Amino acid sequence: MAKERKSFLLRVDPKLHDALRRWADDEFRSLNAQVESLLRQAVQKAGRLAQEQEKPPESGSEGSSGSEDDRGGS
16 A cells, blocks of 8 residues: 655746756656655755655665656646
8 A cells, every 4th residue: 555645836947847857757757756756865864854664666776766657747
């Protein structure tokens, strides 16, 4: 059974969006999975989130969040 996920609207500069999309494509991730992975890394590095006991399954490159693909949206 998958964990419940929260959603929220995020507004970003178009150039940042394009850079994140390219990075996600390079790592074979959805944009959503890429942003979540980057946020998780930053929060863990800042000591704001303890290491999880059960890590999500990895797909693609190291550190993948395993999130569902959202390429249909923007």
